[in-house]
Amino acid sequence: MAVKKPENLSFEQAMDELATIVTEMEQGDMSLDHALKQFERGIGLANASASKLKQAEQKVAILMSNDPNADVTPFQEAE
DSSP, X not given: OOOOOGGGSOHHHHHHHHHHHHHHHHHTOSOHHHHHHHHHHHHHHHHHHHHXXXXXXXXXXXXXXXXXXXXXXXXXXXX
């Protein structure tokens, strides 16, 4: 089975996978190379999750503003 890119996972899927990675890394039973790959994957999952959370916060803010004409705009990360 192919590994999905973090941005293609749901928030819940990304958080579950991130929790699994953290648990595996805390056990310390992996090679340095595998640990670095898992760390890199974890960073991607955390960034994708943060982006999805920010988008959800924006949608809630728009809904709470009671402005029926307000548009939801995609979150753009600062570079």
